[in-house]
Amino acid sequence: MQHNNTIQEHLVIKARNGDRDARAGLYRLYVKAMYNNCIRITGNKTDAEDVLQDAFMYAFEHLGAIKNPAAFGGWLRKIVVSKAIRFCKTGFKWDELDDTYNDRDADEEPGWWTTINMEAAHEVIKTLPNGCRQVFILFVFEDFGHKEIAESLGISESTSKSQYQRARKLLRERLTQQIVANG
Numbered sequence: 653m654q655h656n657n658t659i660q661e662h663l664v665i666k667a668r669n670g671d672r673d674a675r676a677g678l679y680r681l682y683v684k685a686m687y688n689n690c691i692r693i694t695g696n697k698t699d700a701e702d703v704l705q706d707a708f709m710y711a712f713e714h715l716g717a718i719k720n721p722a723a724f725g726g727w728l729r730k731i732v733v734s735k736a737i738r739f740c741k742t743g744f745k746w747d748e749l750d751d752t753y754n755d756r757d758a759d760e761e762p763g764w765w766t767t768i769n770m771e772a773a774h775e776v777i778k779t780l781p782n783g784c785r786q787v788f789i790l791f792v793f794e795d796f797g798h799k800e801i802a803e804s805l806g807i808s809e810s811t812s813k814s815q816y817q818r819a820r821k822l823l824r825e826r827l828t829q830q831i832v833a834n835g
Contacts, residue, residue, distance in 0.1 A: 664721035667712065675712055682725065683708075686732045692789045693736035695778055703739050707732040733794055737804050740786055776826045780819050787812050788819035 660681065666674035686707065690700035711731050718727050777785060786805065790796040791812075798816070802809040 658722065660724060661721040664715065664718065664724045668715040668718075668721075678724070679708060682728055686728060689729065689732050689794070690736050692774075692777065692793060693733065693786055694740055695780075695782060695785055699739065700736075703736045704732070706739075707735040710735065733790070734804075737786070737790075740782065741805060772830060773823070773827060776823055776830070779826065780822055784815040784819035784822065787815035788823070791816050 660678075663674045663677045663681070667678055683704070687700060687704050690703045690707075691697060694700045694703055707728070711728050718724060777788065780788065787801055790801045790804070791798070796804070798809050798812040801807075801812040805812070807815075
């Protein structure tokens with residue numbers, strides 16, 4: 653039976669064997685998506701670029717660890733997220749919030765955010781305080797559960813939930829202010 657390799661799989665196999673052009677090709681395929689992950693977690697371009705370079709260097713040094721070349725994208729994403737979290741853990745202290753956690757604020761309309769311009773939302777997310785921004789990004793964009801976030805960031809699960817709620821509240825307030833200000 654003949655196995656049809658994708659371009660990505662072919663590049664991973666060649667890169668694993670030291671082919672610099674293949675590594676450059678993988679970099680070009682994934683750099684934008686991985687940069688977006690980095691900037692969402694770190695909150696600024698300089699740190700995101702540093703984390704991104706570190707993550708790619710690590711990935712290329714450890715290509716032999718990936719068993720299935722088709723899984724490269726997911727494997728790289730885990731490395732990027734892990735490196736970004738590790739970077740951010742060294743740079744700030746967590747705000748300890750009230751551990752009370754509500755699944756939804758009583759006055760919140762379900763789906764209010766579906767009418768918001770995503771570019772504006774992305775800009776506001778970058779302005780959130782580090783702790784709640786990271787939890788929000790990991791929960792919403794990276795599909796981590798609160799238990800996984802807590803383990804990754806070295807915080808309690810209830811702190812993760814509180815930070816997520818704080819991020820949602822701040823995001824809604826700031827986006828609402830922009831809408832009122834801009835009409």
